[in-house]
Amino acid sequence: MPPEVSPRGKVGVTECQPCFRRTWNNGTMSPESHVPDELVERARVADRILVLTGAGMSAESGVPTFRDESAGLWSQYSPEAMATERGWRADPPLVWAWYLWRIGIVQATTPNAGHVALGRWQTTQRLDIVTQNIDDLHERGGAIVASHLHGRLDRFHCIDCGRPGTPDLSPASTEPKLRVPPSPCGACGGDLRPSIVFFEEMLRAEDIDNAVESASAADLTLVVGTSSVVYPAALARSHGSFVVEINPNPTGLACDLKWQTTAATGLPALVTRLGF
């Protein structure tokens, strides 16, 4: 447990309202000066840090959420229908083509300054990243991810026998095609599907275990760009972790500090304040 480093302790929620956008451009204040002091102090003394990341962090790199308005050719299909095993089996080329398009979009994006900052931070402190994001932007930003809770879009396995496999990704493109036949499993001939967690599927036990272990041991927890990792955040808080939400649009997440900023702005500023 970290020592109490602030007279405020954990009582109540401190609303940080950085005037970042108003003052950054007039040269009077640096981004680093807007990092909440309490967060810097907590980070300096933390033995273990947990960072929970979600869609907002990838969105800053240009990865859409693939909800209705961004589903392109597939806008007449519900995301649920496209992200279930039933949906896959009903029309494998249609669903595989949708994922190839998404893979193409992710491949065309680059990690943002927030991803890179976490990678830099990991070289000096024990920092576990647990993400809901299925892209590989954390890894390409130089970080190691402890848990991809919703799986990975760059890993594949057979829908029938479960063996891992490597499909032909050459059709992956930001230019969508409506149907592409999936690659066959080398062992049984079944379809190779992305190793993401479809609706109606369980999260992988290993990913849950890693997230629970990290949440149980963290002194400091950052919840970045998401409002829906309620369980790990609540678990961390119940184990005494100081929980900070980093989000441009604060949510109803129960936490100790809300820092109204984005990942790509706030995390580099924080890491710079820490001297890394």
Ligand SMILES: [Zn+2]
């Ligand atoms: Zn197979």
